[in-house]
Amino acid sequence: MAQQITTFIANKPGTLAEFCRILKMHDIDMRAMNVSDAMDFGIVRVVVSDTDETIRVLRDSGYVCQREDVLAIEVEDQPGALVGLYTALGEAGVNLDYTYALFSGKENKAAFVIKTTDRTHAMETLEKLGVKLLSDDEL
Numbered sequence: 001m002a003q004q005i006t007t008f009i010a011n012k013p014g015t016l017a018e019f020c021r022i023l024k025m026h027d028i029d030m031r032a033m034n035v036s037d038a039m040d041f042g043i044v045r046v047v048v049s050d051t052d053e054t055i056r057v058l059r060d061s062g063y064v065c066q067r068e069d070v071l072a073i074e075v076e077d078q079p080g081a082l083v084g085l086y087t088a089l090g091e092a093g094v095n096l097d098y099t100y101a102l103f104s105g106k107e108n109k110a111a112f113v114i115k116t117t118d119r120t121h122a123m124e125t126l127e128k129l130g131v132k133l134l135s136d137d138e139l
Helices: 015-025 051-060 081-091 119-129
Strands: 002-010 030-038 041-048 065-076 098-102 109-115 132-134
Touching (some): 002 051, 015 030
16 A cells, blocks of 8 residues: 545645745655645645655645555556546446556656545455555555
């Protein structure tokens, strides 16, 4: 299982750059980033090289953030690779809250974050499909 950090930033020019600058100043490597807007603020989700240090750094910098368990998966990097996977999860009754791509340096492989409230059932379904679950150490 992997972990992500979720925080909020103001939805105005330069705030995302400042967020990234803080991580850079502390030599924290982002493995994935997802940003969505909610009117006056943005929701930033990151998977990083050191979750504990990132939370400390962000809180010291005035950010409100939380840690969440997510599933990180690896699939073949080919058209339609997610169709069977998401079909199987849906047929198993697993609802996905959201999903986004991870940065992947492996040739012919793609990686994704999946957030669901039913992680155990999702993990069982993915394992039956032979989908590789990635730990924080493998990201």
